[in-house]
Amino acid sequence: MPxxxxVHELGGEVSIDDVAKAHLADLQTQGRFDVRYLRYWVNESxxxxFCLAEAPSADAAATVHREAxxxxxNEIFEVKEGS
Structure with missing residues (x-):
């Protein structure tokens, strides 16, 4: 799976706790769209x-966030994992 x-650019500070709550909502929603959110990184200030997901398409990954x-x-990139 790709x-x-x-990348989300919120235009102001964000707390890691708020992002963790949003990630939990993603995990509860992802199964309906054949998506699996794997990890996320946050620059609070x-x-x-930044969210990493396995998904059949960028649209499917975006739909999970929208529904959750x-x-x-702001942007979604298909990536390949390196070492």
């Missing part, structure tokens, strides 16, 4: 969030 990395909590990514 891997996708998405710059309000940037409404925070859609």
């Amino acid at each position: 891997l996708f990395m998405d 710059q309000g940037r969030i 909590h409404g925070l859609v990514a």
